[in-house]
Structures are given as structure tokens and as C-alpha cells.
Amino acid sequence: MTVxxxxxxxxxxxxxxxxxxxxxxxxxxxxxxxSRALTPIFNEKVLCGLGxxxxxxxxxxxxxxxxxxxxxxxxxxxCRNMEITDIFVLATAATRDASNGHQFLELARAAIGTDIAxxxxxxxxxxxxxxxxxxxxxxxxxVGDLGGGSLELVDVRGTRIGSGISLPIGGLALSxxxxxxxxxxxxxxxxxxxxxxPLKDLKGRTFYAVGGTWRALAALHMRQRDYPLHVMHGYVIxxxxxxxxxxxxxxxxxxxxxxxxxxxxxxxxxxxxxAVVLEEVxxxxxxxxxVVSTLGVREGMLFxxxxxxxxxxxxxxxAAAELNALRSRNPRHGHDLTAWTDELFTxxxxxxxxxxxxxxxxxxxxxxxxWRAHPDYRSAQAFSTIxxxxxxxxxxxxxxxxALAINYRYEGLDGDVNxxxxxxxxxAGIERAKLIGAILRVAIxxxxxxxxxxxxxxxxxxxSKLTLTLPRDLADLATVRLNNRLKQVAKLLGREAEIKVED
Numbered sequence: 001m002t003v004x005x006x007x008x009x010x011x012x013x014x015x016x017x018x019x020x021x022x023x024x025x026x027x028x029x030x031x032x033x034x035s036r037a038l039t040p041i042f043n044e045k046v047l048c049g050l051g052x053x054x055x056x057x058x059x060x061x062x063x064x065x066x067x068x069x070x071x072x073x074x075x076x077x078x079c080r081n082m083e084i085t086d087i088f089v090l091a092t093a094a095t096r097d098a099s100n101g102h103q104f105l106e107l108a109r110a111a112i113g114t115d116i117a118x119x120x121x122x123x124x125x126x127x128x129x130x131x132x133x134x135x136x137x138x139x140x141x142x143v144g145d146l147g148g149g150s151l152e153l154v155d156v157r158g159t160r161i162g163s164g165i166s167l168p169i170g171g172l173a174l175s176x177x178x179x180x181x182x183x184x185x186x187x188x189x190x191x192x193x194x195x196x197x198p199l200k201d202l203k204g205r206t207f208y209a210v211g212g213t214w215r216a217l218a219a220l221h222m223r224q225r226d227y228p229l230h231v232m233h234g235y236v237i238x239x240x241x242x243x244x245x246x247x248x249x250x251x252x253x254x255x256x257x258x259x260x261x262x263x264x265x266x267x268x269x270x271x272x273x274x275a276v277v278l279e280e281v282x283x284x285x286x287x288x289x290x291v292v293s294t295l296g297v298r299e300g301m302l303f304x305x306x307x308x309x310x311x312x313x314x315x316x317x318x319a320a321a322e323l324n325a326l327r328s329r330n331p332r333h334g335h336d337l338t339a340w341t342d343e344l345f346t347x348x349x350x351x352x353x354x355x356x357x358x359x360x361x362x363x364x365x366x367x368x369x370x371w372r373a374h375p376d377y378r379s380a381q382a383f384s385t386i387x388x389x390x391x392x393x394x395x396x397x398x399x400x401x402x403a404l405a406i407n408y409r410y411e412g413l414d415g416d417v418n419x420x421x422x423x424x425x426x427x428a429g430i431e432r433a434k435l436i437g438a439i440l441r442v443a444i445x446x447x448x449x450x451x452x453x454x455x456x457x458x459x460x461x462x463x464s465k466l467t468l469t470l471p472r473d474l475a476d477l478a479t480v481r482l483n484n485r486l487k488q489v490a491k492l493l494g495r496e497a498e499i500k501v502e503d
Contacts, residue, residue, distance in 0.1 A: 014085075015032060015041060016033065017029065019087065021090065021091040023051025023172055024048075031302070036311070037392070042078065049148070054094050060098045088301060090297070092297070119297075121164075125165065128296045129156050130304055132295060134299050136234075137358075142198045144214075150170045153196055174277070182273055193281065210295075221244070229424065320362040330451045333453075338365065370382035379407050382403075387399050400424035404429075405440070409441055439489055464495060466495040469499075
């Protein structure tokens, strides 16, 4: 057999895979490497319905077992094709609750060719929390992971994880217990959530929704709003309408019905039960908003394998640095830019929050990632890549800000931008994106996007002047174009532009 090795465009490091044997689906996700900024290279799932009937019969159905074993054998071959030897396999609610779960595990181990961790409900809650911690910058709220068999709830505050609980009210379990009636499921859910301790601390905070059924509901909400950014992670649903999800799955118009038709037929029957659980969480807990997390148990398991030092890294800046390493003409230039702009903002005493600073650093690292495109399309490519990249640790307004800043870097301050995406960013954020874009245009003109130049040409901001200092051997860079670009930055800062050549 001919072995095909990874392309040079991949980062160094060995790929890693997670196989998740869930109550509804069996999924394989392969990642480029074990990193603070996980990048999926392959994602495959099979909806096996292992949890169907377990709540009432107590056993895994044979047809579901057969589907799951076939999926695992397929995933084993896929991992071999990708030369992945670092494979983690976990099983959750359906397998642990079924009386024949251990017999299934033996067959499953043989099918996938490696050991399988059967995790309990509290462990599942902990891993879900770690997945959210890995995917959001300083999260604060309650994580809710809805699977086919169970719902896990756990408190997160930054990197701290509270006590979690596991409740047997997953979508498939509710379907069985309610005899497939979402209306009858309401009482079951209310009774289960009535004493749920984590929900008592949810009021005014964020509810992080994890799980495929809730992602499908959020996708319907996104589509019906004609939302400009088709990125699920970090999507926000206001928490002031507890019945919004029922309206999504009971469409009253043609467009809404068409949106519902986009959900896979195998997922559609569970939407009503997912809506019931989420609406009851909102009614009881009164969160300020519901935020979708595409990271959960799988990513949590990988996150805890990282060293403490790596876990403390900023996931957004790590991802931006990796894209810089893969796509920039000279990766050192992006790091030079962060230090160069740090000096500007420090000397000018330019107001900047911690969040604004990390977005500025990300913009610096992403500033030259579209250079291979035709000049007429570099802005569009960069805009699309940044707005839709598999970044975590950033909200949707932050994505919009970065995309706008890089758009202004390529097009100038009068360049066209996506009006819908711009609507995600507040007016003050748009002005700041213009400032960052204008600064990047000066930097590119000085450095030609090469590393080692900017440290020799500092840009400093005084009370009345914005001064770019060039060493004697770079004096000929002081052209009309550079001066005009510097004047744009100076105008935004309320200063006078000056280019000084060192003697």
C-alpha cells in the first residue's frame, strides 16, 4: 500500500483522534495535533441510536449495536489511512445505563482495536466543562450538555469547575419515557430540573449549550434571522424568550418550514425534546443568554491532556499564530507587528481594554495570510477566512472586528466591506478596526511584510505628533505613499504625522 504523508501545509506534530460512542451518534473527530487550538482534519458521524429504548427496556437494541460496530470498524480503517495511532475512545450514557452495555463494550473494543473508556455522568459533566473552558475566553455560566441519554449541568467560572450533575433526560430517553410526546415530556423535564443545583446560579449569566440537538435548534434560529455569519460556535440566542425554540420547530410559514427541512431526518424527531429541555432551563434558570458551544466532552478530554503551561495559552492567539506560520510570507513579521503596535499604544497612552489588546494582537498575526491570492481578491479571501475560520476563544463581534480590520488593511479605509457582517460590530468597534487597518498599512509599506524590519523603524505617539523613525539605510522608504498612509493613522489619533530619519 502506498502511504500518503501529510502535506507540507500541515503543522508539525502527530494527529490525534477521538471516537465518541454516544447515545444518539457514534462520531470520529481527527485533529491536526494535540494543541491549545485544536484544528479538525476529519469529522465523521453515524446516527446509530444506541440510546433508543434504553430508558424503558434497559437494553441496547441489536440493530443499534450492529450499526455502532460497523461505524467503529469503518473509523478504525479511516484512522489507519490517516496514520493516526493516538486514538481515544469513550462511551457515555446509553452504554453505561444498559444491562448489556458491558457485552457491547467488548465487541466495540474488538471493532475499533483499542480500549474504550466508559465515563460516568459526573465525569461527562467535568469533561463538557473543560471543553467549554478550552473554547471560550474566560467563560462564566452553566454548561449544559444534552445527549441522547442524559443532560449534564455544571458551573464554570474562568478555569474553575463547580460540582456537576447528570440527569436522565436526554432526547432519546425523553422520547421513550413520554411515549414520543414533547408535551408529556414537559412534566418529566420540570420534575428533573426542579432540584438541579447548578440552575440556581444561572440567573443573569450565560448558559453554554453543548450537543447536536441544540446545535440544530440554533441553526434554525440562525437561518430564520438571516444571520450574516454561518459559524455555530459562539452563536448567541437571547435568554428572554423561553418559548422561542418551540416556535422554531412548529413553523407557521413557508420559509420557516423550509428551514426545518434542512435538519437531517434522523435528527428532526429529537428537536422537540431538545426544545423542551432548553425552554425549561431558561424558564427556571433565567440566563441572560444561551451561547452555543461546538466543543464539549471530546475537546475536554484532549484539553486535560495538555500541560498546565499550554492550557494557560490564549486559544485565539494560538490559532492566529498557527495560521500566520502556515500562510504568511514571513511569519516573523506578524510577531514583529504585535511588538511594534504595543510600543505605539504604550507611548501614545491609547486607551485599550484587555480584550481589545488581544484582538489587536490577533489582527497582527493574521495581517498577511492572504498574500497568495490575486491582488484584487486578497481582501475578500482574508475577510472570508477570518470571519469563518475554526477559531475558538472569540465571540462573533470579535470575528467581525478582525475581518473588518484586515479588510481595511487591504482595501484602505474607504474599502467596501460586508454590510451585514459589519452589523455585528458596534460603531466604536468599526472605528477601531479602521485604526488597526490603517496602522497595518503603514507597517506593510515599511517592512514589505518581512521580519526584522519593524523593530528598526519604531512608530511612537506623542501628545501632538505621530512619529515614524527610519534608520538611514531605510530613508528612501519615505515616499509620498508612506507619508499618506501615516497621515491617515495620525488623523484617526488626532495627531500630526512626521517621518524622521536617524542621523
